Amino acid sequence: MQTFTTIADLRAALAPHRRAGRSIGLVPTMGYLHVGHMALARRARAENDVVVATIFVNPLQFGANEDLARYPRDLARDQAMLEAEGVDFLFAPTVADMYPRPMETVVDVPKLGSELEGAVRPGHFAGVATVVTKLFNIAQPDRAYFGEKDFQQLAIIRRMAGDLAQPVAVIGVPTVREADGLACSSRNVYLSAEERAAAVVVPRALEAAEALVAAGETDPKRLEAEVRAFIAREPLAAAEVVAVRDPETLAEVGQIGERPVLLLLFVRFGGTKLLDNRVIDPKILETAKGVQR
Numbered sequence: 330m331q332t333f334t335t336i337a338d339l340r341a342a343l344a345p346h347r348r349a350g351r352s353i354g355l356v357p358t359m360g361y362l363h364v365g366h367m368a369l370a371r372r373a374r375a376e377n378d379v380v381v382a383t384i385f386v387n388p389l390q391f392g393a394n395e396d397l398a399r400y401p402r403d404l405a406r407d408q409a410m411l412e413a414e415g416v417d418f419l420f421a422p423t424v425a426d427m428y429p430r431p432m433e434t435v436v437d438v439p440k441l442g443s444e445l446e447g448a449v450r451p452g453h454f455a456g457v458a459t460v461v462t463k464l465f466n467i468a469q470p471d472r473a474y475f476g477e478k479d480f481q482q483l484a485i486i487r488r489m490a491g492d493l494a495q496p497v498a499v500i501g502v503p504t505v506r507e508a509d510g511l512a513c514s515s516r517n518v519y520l521s522a523e524e525r526a527a528a529v530v531v532p533r534a535l536e537a538a539e540a541l542v543a544a545g546e547t548d549p550k551r552l553e554a555e556v557r558a559f560i561a562r563e564p565l566a567a568a569e570v571v572a573v574r575d576p577e578t579l580a581e582v583g584q585i586g587e588r589p590v591l592l593l594l595f596v597r598f599g600g601t602k603l604l605d606n607r608v609i610d611p612k613i614l615e616t617a618k619g620v621q622r
């Protein structure tokens with residue numbers, strides 16, 4: 330695997346492959362990689378001739394009081410992990426390589442980007458959309474891979490790529506979890522031992538919600554309240570976002586019944602944010618009940 334830090338060097342490495350008609354898969358990350366990132370890399374490896382991973386802790390998507398300076402980093406370990414997955418090129422620019430002058434241009438998906446996590450982190454999703462557009466322009470991939478754990482981010486990137494006719498297929502990859510169900514996340518390293526043990530309440534809350542829907546809950550507001558109460562039983566957890574939404578549009582839903590719904594969680598443990606979500610399909614739950622009977 331070759332590592333590049335400048336836009337020009339990555340483009341020069343990709344040019345002969347593009348001329349030869351080879352497909353390019355892109356895996357954008359902020360580094361400090363874990364098995365969730367590896368699932369993205371593996372999928373990209375399986376579906377493309379050339380795989381490019383990127384590691385860039387993007388200042389545009391961090392708020393003034395967020396963890397930009399202390400975001401975990403370990404380039405040597407990340408390189409070894411990507412190499413083991415058969416990634417061809419790593420693009421790991423510095424902030425000066427990526428943004429040689431202050432960015433004047435912003436890509437924003439303002440409606441989707443200002444609610445849920447976006448309401449708690451103003452400007453965050455515009456920073457994401459802007460850097461992802463720039464990464465698309467730099468690598469010009471045929472396919473780009475993003476985790477479903479960051480469900481709202483994936484929805485925003487899909488919408489952006491569609492609205493702007495960006496010539497890339499945006500592919501979502503299912504969430505990879507630790508043994509106890511907690512979604513793998515780079516920021517999990519911030520958790521103290523007590524917080525890590527308590528964090529299992531997040532996947533458990535998703536399971537509890539599914540059980541409530543299976544038992545007949547149809548009111549999204551009541552389900553949200555029940556999930557909030559479930560999380561509140563864990564004293565170290567502070568639920569910022571508990572939302573039942575349409576999985577396609579992220580719009581609010583009137584009733585849980587015919588169509589699948591998304592339950593989206595953003596829960597803080599101390600200063601650490603954890604995201605998780607689950608698509609709950611009442612029809613499948615109904616069928617499963619029938620099979621058990």
Ligand SMILES: Nc1ncnc2c1ncn2[C@@H]1O[C@H](COP(=O)(O)OP(=O)(O)OP(=O)(O)O)[C@@H](O)[C@H]1O
Pocket residue numbers: 357358359360364365366368369474475476477478479502503504505506512513514515516517
């Ligand atoms: N557990 C996971 N399973 C699948 N994909 C994941 C998982 N965690 C992260 N990803 C995806 O990897 C890509 C890069 O994410 P990022 O580098 O921010 O990692 P992260 O673990 O989500 O970090 P953070 O803890 O900062 O949110 C994103 O598309 C993200 O959705």
Ligand SMILES: CC(C)(CO)[C@@H](O)C(=O)[O-]
Pocket residue numbers: 357358359385387390457460461479482
């Ligand atoms: C997509 C991304 C790499 C853009 O900086 C980041 O938001 C992430 O790691 O999810």
Ligand code: BAL
Pocket residue numbers: 390479482
């Ligand atoms: N994984 C999403 C990137 C962020 O929280 O900044």
